[in-house]
Amino acid sequence: MTESGARVAVPFRTSLMSRVMLGVLALLAAGGVIVAIAALAYGKQAARQSYDRLLVGAAQDIAESTKIVNGAPVVDLPVSAFSLLSLALDDRISYAVREADGTLLTGYDTAPIASKSGDQVLFDAMLHSDAARFATVARRFAERDYSGTVYFTVGHTLRARNAMAIELTRTALMGVGIAGVILMICAFFVIRSTMRPLEHMASELLKRDPYDLTPMPIKGPAEVTVAIAAMNQFMRRLDRQVGAMRNLISDAAHQLRTPVAAIRAHAELVADHGALAEQQQGLERLLKRTRSLGSLLDQMLSRAMVIHRTDNSPPEPVDLRDIALHVVELEDHMVLSPHAIVELCIDGDEVMVFADEISLREAVKNMLTNALKHGTSPIRVGVTGKGKTAEIWVADAGPGPSPEMLAQIGARFERFAASKGTSAGLGLSIVSSVAEAFHGSMHIGQHEGGFRVTMAFPAMGGKDAQ
Amino acid sequence: MRNSLLWAALQVVLLLPTALASQEEIERITAPGSQVDITLVLRSTTDLDVLRPIIEAFVLQNPDIAVTYEQWGSNALFENSLAACAGKVPSASAVFSSGVHQMIDLVNRACASAYRSEQTTALPAARRWRDELWGITKEPAVMIYNTDLVPAKDVPKSRFALLDLMRRPTSMYRGKIATYNIEASGLGYLFAFMDSLEASTFGALLEGFARTDAVATCCSWEIINRVSRGDYLIAYNVLGSYVDSATFDNIGVIHPQDYTLFLSRAYMIPKDGPEKQAAARLLDFMLSTRGQNLLKARNLFYAETDGATLPESAERGISIEPTLLVAGDKHRRKQFIDLWRSAFAKRDKAR
Numbered sequence: 001m002t003e004s005g006a007r008v009a010v011p012f013r014t015s016l017m018s019r020v021m022l023g024v025l026a027l028l029a030a031g032g033v034i035v036a037i038a039a040l041a042y043g044k045q046a047a048r049q050s051y052d053r054l055l056v057g058a059a060q061d062i063a064e065s066t067k068i069v070n071g072a073p074v075v076d077l078p079v080s081a082f083s084l085l086s087l088a089l090d091d092r093i094s095y096a097v098r099e100a101d102g103t104l105l106t107g108y109d110t111a112p113i114a115s116k117s118g119d120q121v122l123f124d125a126m127l128h129s130d131a132a133r134f135a136t137v138a139r140r141f142a143e144r145d146y147s148g149t150v151y152f153t154v155g156h157t158l159r160a161r162n163a164m165a166i167e168l169t170r171t172a173l174m175g176v177g178i179a180g181v182i183l184m185i186c187a188f189f190v191i192r193s194t195m196r197p198l199e200h201m202a203s204e205l206l207k208r209d210p211y212d213l214t215p216m217p218i219k220g221p222a223e224v225t226v227a228i229a230a231m232n233q234f235m236r237r238l239d240r241q242v243g244a245m246r247n248l249i250s251d252a253a254h255q256l257r258t259p260v261a262a263i264r265a266h267a268e269l270v271a272d273h274g275a276l277a278e279q280q281q282g283l284e285r286l287l288k289r290t291r292s293l294g295s296l297l298d299q300m301l302s303r304a305m306v307i308h309r310t311d312n313s314p315p316e317p318v319d320l321r322d323i324a325l326h327v328v329e330l331e332d333h334m335v336l337s338p339h340a341i342v343e344l345c346i347d348g349d350e351v352m353v354f355a356d357e358i359s360l361r362e363a364v365k366n367m368l369t370n371a372l373k374h375g376t377s378p379i380r381v382g383v384t385g386k387g388k389t390a391e392i393w394v395a396d397a398g399p400g401p402s403p404e405m406l407a408q409i410g411a412r413f414e415r416f417a418a419s420k421g422t423s424a425g426l427g428l429s430i431v432s433s434v435a436e437a438f439h440g441s442m443h444i445g446q447h448e449g450g451f452r453v454t455m456a457f458p459a460m461g462g463k464d465a466q
Numbered sequence: 467m468r469n470s471l472l473w474a475a476l477q478v479v480l481l482l483p484t485a486l487a488s489q490e491e492i493e494r495i496t497a498p499g500s501q502v503d504i505t506l507v508l509r510s511t512t513d514l515d516v517l518r519p520i521i522e523a524f525v526l527q528n529p530d531i532a533v534t535y536e537q538w539g540s541n542a543l544f545e546n547s548l549a550a551c552a553g554k555v556p557s558a559s560a561v562f563s564s565g566v567h568q569m570i571d572l573v574n575r576a577c578a579s580a581y582r583s584e585q586t587t588a589l590p591a592a593r594r595w596r597d598e599l600w601g602i603t604k605e606p607a608v609m610i611y612n613t614d615l616v617p618a619k620d621v622p623k624s625r626f627a628l629l630d631l632m633r634r635p636t637s638m639y640r641g642k643i644a645t646y647n648i649e650a651s652g653l654g655y656l657f658a659f660m661d662s663l664e665a666s667t668f669g670a671l672l673e674g675f676a677r678t679d680a681v682a683t684c685c686s687w688e689i690i691n692r693v694s695r696g697d698y699l700i701a702y703n704v705l706g707s708y709v710d711s712a713t714f715d716n717i718g719v720i721h722p723q724d725y726t727l728f729l730s731r732a733y734m735i736p737k738d739g740p741e742k743q744a745a746a747r748l749l750d751f752m753l754s755t756r757g758q759n760l761l762k763a764r765n766l767f768y769a770e771t772d773g774a775t776l777p778e779s780a781e782r783g784i785s786i787e788p789t790l791l792v793a794g795d796k797h798r799r800k801q802f803i804d805l806w807r808s809a810f811a812k813r814d815k816a817r
Contacts (some may be wrong), residue, residue: 075797079663082789090596092574093788096798104796108575128576 017195022185028180035176036169045447047161051088052122055135058084059154062097063139064153071145073099075106081154088160094127096153111153130157155367195226213239237311244307251300259293271283284363300367303430310437313356314357317460320351320360320383320392327364329383336372345382351390353457355438360392360455366427367394367453374401375451390459393452400444400451431455467726491537495521500529503765506744508533509547510562511540511653513687513732516707520760524751525640525680531744540565540652543655550736557736560745562602564705565652566784567659567793569732573599579737581746585753592785593730599732601786602752603766606706607657609720612693615720616700624724625667628702632674640678644698648806653729657703659793660727660784667724670700672809678760682810693717705729707765721776728768728783 014022059083066073075097085093096111098104112125114136121136134155204216210336215232218225229294266289270282328344364381371379377394384391428442431453435442440457479772491514496502506531510517514537521533536558538546543563550557551572556741563569572578578598609628611621622628631639646654662668674680681698683689689701694714709719733752735745750755761767784790792798 074801075795076801077792077795077798079789079792082792086788092576092596093791094574106795110575130576392722 016198017191020191020195021184021188024184024191028183032173032176032180036173038177039169039172042077044150044161045170046168047164048100050164051156051161052133052135054084054087055122055133055154055156056120056137058082058095059135059137059152062095062154063137063150063152066097066139066150068141068143068146068317073097073105073141073150077106085154085156088156091156091159092127092130092132093151094155098151098153100151105150107153107171111155114151114153125155127155132157133161135254167341194221197221201228213242237407240307240311244304248300248304253336255296255300256293258298259289263293265288298426299430302366303360303433306362306430306434307437309356309359310434313358315354315356315438318355318357318360320353320390320457321346323357323360323364324381324383324392326361327368330365332365332369336369337377339377340372341378342368342372343378343380345380349385351383351385352460353390353438353440354460355434355440355457359434359437364392364394364454365430366430367455370394370427370453371396374398385459388459389456391454391456393454395447395450395452397450400446428453481547486816490653491799492535496532497522497524497525497529500525502532504741504744505528505532505560506748507536507739508560508562508742508745508748509536509538509543509558511538511543511564512562513537513708515768516764519764520752520757523756523760524748527751528744528747530774531741531747533748538563539650540568541650544568544716547572547734547736548575549575550738551575551637553738557739559739559741560748561734561736562731563652564731565656566729566732566786567656567790568652569599569734570595570786570788570790571794572734572736574788577737578734579742581735583744583747584736585750589753592783592787595786595788598734599786600733600749600753602733602749602782603707603729603731603761604768605729605731605766606768607727607729608704608706608709608811609700609702609722609753610690610693610704610709611619611622611700611718611720612696612698612716613718614716621718621720622700622722623720624722625665625671626724628700629667629670629674631680631700632680637678639674640697641681642697642699643675643678643680643702644683644692644700645675645680645702646689646704647684649803650684654703655799655802656729656762656784656790656793657727658806659702660782662802664782666728672805674807680810681702684808690714690717703727706768721780723777723780725780725782726776728781730784730786731766732786744805 050153058081061078061084062075063074065078065081067076069075082093084092093109093161094108096104096107096109098113102113110128112123112134114121114123114134116123119138123134123136125132125134132155134153136150136151136153137204138149141150201216201224208216213237214237216228218228218232220228266282266286270279270286273279273282297331324344324346328342336377368379368381371394376398377396379394381394382392384393428444432442435457438457440455443452443454443456445452493514494505495518508521514535517535521535525531525533532647534801540563543561544565546555546686547558547561547568549555561569561572573596578596580597582597586594589600620631622631631637632643646657648658658668661671680702683692686705689698689704690709692698694717705720706719709717724780733749735742735749739745752761758767762769
């Protein structure tokens with residue numbers, strides 16, 4: 001993370017509010033278009049149906065008023081039929097009465113003949129270059145002097161239909177429009193009230209000092225609290241990492257200064273003294289100091305690593321026995337104190353915990369190193385599964401450190417140890433950090449006539465096995 | 467008949483000077499000393515003398531327009547307009563006819579062009595159709611009688627009174643009652659047809675006409691003149707506007723109290739006519755306040771000023787609407803004319 005120190009300027013973007021409003025508007029517009037299309041279709045359908053009935057009614061009216069006179073059909077054209085057709089106020093009318101062979105009895109010869117046959121046919125055709133709708137009704141005559149079918153065709157142009165369709169659509173759209181406006185207004189208020197916690201959070205964040213990594217108060221609706229919680233978690237981690245780094249740097253500054261000064265002093269002494277024996281003695285001291293500095297560096301780096309890992313590696317199921325076995329098998333103690341006896345105390349049941357294997361190894365290694373350095377042989381490394389708790393421990397036969405030291409152990413660093421150029425305190429602080437990182441704890445104390453350091457974790461075996 | 471008229475219409479094109487058979491009168495009216503750019507051809511069934519003041523006022527107001535006024539019989543004008551619509555003869559700029567059912571038919575056959583203006587849209591719905599046909603006038607169909615010869619107690623105030631008059635066993639009115647010959651006159655046919663739709667009295671009227679040897683004859687002017695002369699005592703369904711614009715002392719006018727038909731002469735701008743703009747200007751002029759006042763002055767627009775008021779319910783305007791197409795139907799017309807003829811044929815047989 002780069003901390004520029006200055007507040008980052010917020011680039012101007014369209015607000016969530018305007019985005020959501022735009023979205024709602026687009027949704028409403030799309031809905032409106034769909035409704036408009038549907039309304040137009042419905043209007044056309046309704047207009048078509050009602051005016052088609054008119055046409056059929058008029059045609060039937062004309063058919064009813066036709067009689068056979070002297071062997072020929074005679075149409076007594078009823079005014080009522082045309083009154084019906086006149087309901088389509090401004091539409092041209094066409095009508096024709098034809099015999100089966102197409103002979104025009106009366107009406108306009110421009111009226112089209114239906115392409116389909118049937119007792120009642122509705123069809124579209126042109127009427128003097130205008131689109132028009134026609135109905136043809138058939139009536140069969142079986143009189144002594146006339147037998148056959150007479151077709152009555154009635155049609156009109158589409159002005160009234162279109163006007164009705166448009167009127168229906170317009171009415172529907174007006175309703176939709178009013179509903180849309182109301183919805184928009186409602187949406188505006190709902191969205192605004194929904195957005196308020198977010199705005200609140202944003203303003204809180206903006207007001208915040210960039211170095212302030214304390215958690216934010218969690219309030220507001222679930223989505224916002226989730227965001228705040230996540231942010232708090234992130235800030236906590238950041239805080240820890242920054243703290244670890246700060247610790248590392250101050251540890252390094254504090255702890256390394258003394259041993260390095262001592263090494264320089266020894267080296268100067270060696271350089272100044274001409275006598276071979278003194279030189280040899282000085283070199284041995286120098287070597288011892290250097291080795292001690294090396295282990296101190298190891299400890300510090302491993303601690304930094306452990307803290308880094310606990311924050312960055314997701315915990316996995318780990319069998320504590322593997323850890324104990326691994327540490328003992330490394331046989332580091334052969335280098336550190338070749339005469340010490342190290343026993344491994346594990347049994348056949350696996351002891352599973354949720355943790356990071358490398359961090360655990362590092363911690364146990366530290367525990368073992370401490371025991372080898374300060375404790376009394378024999379040293380035992382063991383694992384115990386006790387119900388909900390899983391423990392990994394290192395015990396020696398000695399009395400352990402004095403109560404005053406015990407009180408200081410576990411802290412990050414310890415002046416006394418550091419001044420001696422050793423790193424016992426640091427080692428235990430790693431153990432403590434690892435234990436806490438995986439929801440466990442470190443216990444130090446007398447146990448079965450010896451001194452024991454224990455890391456206890458919640459066991460995962462018992463519950464997860466089910 | 468239609469063919470012969472078409473032929474006559476063709477002759478108008480081919481042999482112009484000799485082909486005035488169906489066209490009764492023709493006159494060009496211009497504003498005095500004006501520069502004429504546009505010639506508007508107006509074909510009308512109205513007597514020129516009746517319309518002359520209106521046309522003259524129009525050309526005075528529009529000096530760039532000259533009006534060629536052609537006076538036609540209504541049936542001939544219908545045939546001519548049909549032929550013009552089919553592109554067979556030159557179209558008029560405007561057609562103004564009392565044969566409203568024929569004009570409706572023309573519009574229905576898509577022979578007219580649409581026009582909208584403040585004046586036309588102000589017309590009531592019953593006086594316009596599709597913005598292609600407009601009713602300009604309001605003229606009653608009246609009964610007239612000779613005031614010298616018809617006793618006051620006999621004057622028929624309604625059709626029922628006329629029926630009673632005709633039913634008298636020995637009547638002085640035998641052969642003295644006249645009405646339009648509906649076969650010759652489009653207007654006469656329209657009036658008779660509307661009568662037949664309006665009331666059941668029509669059958670009785672026909673029967674009465676047959677009983678009294680009524681005369682079916684032609685033309686408003688002839689009927690009015692002969693009533694004035696005493697050749698006929700009573701005439702039925704005469705255009706009231708003609709009677710009043712004539713100056714006859716001895717003619718009484720009756721607006722029948724049972725119902726009085728009102729005619730609106732229809733004005734149409736043919737789709738292929740020349741100078742449609744000018745035709746529209748003439749239309750707007752006739753519908754303007756000034757035009758309507760002039761029409762009133764010529765009795766072409768009925769106004770209840772002359773004491774003899776008519777009950778509101780007795781006013782029956784002939785609406786300009788497609789129901790009038792029924793009047794033009796071939797079968798219906800034939801049946802109607804057959805009925806008419808059978809009423810008037812009895813007298814011929816009797817003679």
